Amino acid sequence: xxxxQTVISDVKLFLQRLKKDLPEVFGTTATNxxxxxxxxxxxxxxxxxxxxxxxAAQMYVTPDQEPGVAFDGNVFHVYLQTEQDDPAAxxxxxxxxxxxxxxxxxxxxxxxxxxxxxxxxxIKDQRTLWASCSGKKNLNFSYxxxxxxxxxxxxxxxxxLGHLTYMNHGQEYWALVAQFCPDYKLHRRWLNENxxxxxxxxxxxxxxxxxxxxxxEPPAEDSQAN
Numbered sequence: 001x002x003x004x005q006t007v008i009s010d011v012k013l014f015l016q017r018l019k020k021d022l023p024e025v026f027g028t029t030a031t032n033x034x035x036x037x038x039x040x041x042x043x044x045x046x047x048x049x050x051x052x053x054x055x056a057a058q059m060y061v062t063p064d065q066e067p068g069v070a071f072d073g074n075v076f077h078v079y080l081q082t083e084q085d086d087p088a089a090x091x092x093x094x095x096x097x098x099x100x101x102x103x104x105x106x107x108x109x110x111x112x113x114x115x116x117x118x119x120x121x122x123i124k125d126q127r128t129l130w131a132s133c134s135g136k137k138n139l140n141f142s143y144x145x146x147x148x149x150x151x152x153x154x155x156x157x158x159x160x161l162g163h164l165t166y167m168n169h170g171q172e173y174w175a176l177v178a179q180f181c182p183d184y185k186l187h188r189r190w191l192n193e194n195x196x197x198x199x200x201x202x203x204x205x206x207x208x209x210x211x212x213x214x215x216x217e218p219p220a221e222d223s224q225a226n
Contacts, residue, residue, distance in 0.1 A: 046204050048076045048091055049197060052149030059087050059206050069094040080206065087204040095202070099123050099143035107139060107157045114180060116164040127199055130191065131156050133163035147198050148191075155187035 046057040050071075057076040061083055069090050070077045076094075078087045100123045107121055119137040126142035133139055139160050145153050158181045166173035177184050191198075 046087075046207075048202060048204075049147040050076075050095070051146065052152065057087065057091065057204050059204070061206075078204070083206055085206075087206055088202040091202050091204060095146055096123065096125075096143045099141070099146045103141050103143075103145060103153070103157070106154070107141075107161070110154070110157045110180070111161055111164075114158070114161050114176075116161050118161070118164060131160045133160045133167075135167070137164060144198050148194075151183070152187045152190055155181050155184050159184070 046059070047054045048057050049055075055071070055074065055076055057078055059078045059080060061080050063081055065079050065081065067081050067085050067090055068079050070079070071094070076091060078090055080087060080090075103123060104121050107118075111118060117137070118133075118139050120139070122138065122140045123143050124140055126140070126144075129140075129142065130145060131139065131141045141156070141160075145156060148156075155177075158177055162173055162177050165176060174184075181187070
């Protein structure tokens with residue numbers, strides 16, 4: 001597994017933190033009233049962290065359509081029935097559904113490669129642990145894992161599956177992890193350096209000052225409505 005993706009993700013997350021900490025460097029989006037006084041600033045960057053990348057979120061008010069989210073590979077399209085709908089909650093539900101789908105499939109594939117068997121997989125909203133393995137061979141994953149680069153996601157799956165053979169963190173255990181994930185030390189460092197961004201809740205703000213026209217057809221590349 002290449003470390004290129006994790007390096008790119010590091011840079012993008014670093015720049016995003018700078019925008020929040022140093023808005024005077026990156027500029028603002030305040031508009032002026034007739035008297036020339038600036039209005040309260042409207043947040044410019046509605047971003048969603050997914051698979052280690054930051055994607056723009058575009059919101060639409062569509063009264064005749066159920067609230068939901070569609071991701072086209074580049075933009076998260078968030079459909080609100082009214083301006084009072086919570087776009088962050090809709091995207092969070094989308095991420096949870098995507099986590100259940102992808103983590104289950106990928107963990108099953110890795111288990112086959114490693115020659116191990118697990119009992120059940122549970123996707124939770126854990127805020128202190130990325131994942132865990134119980135003595136009953138049940139695997140628990142935080143849905144927030146889908147915010148990480150794919151290589152880091154794979155490492156966490158290999159990490160927990162390794163505990164089905166060694167319920168410890170001894171030398172034999174790490175040798176097994178290294179067999180299937182040679183860059184595991186790089187991914188562990190990435191987790192330590194980016195845990196705040198991964199554990200953070202989704203933050204999105206609907207901007208009625210700049211309404212967007214909904215696409216005539218919903219995105220189809222990677223869509224999932226709630």
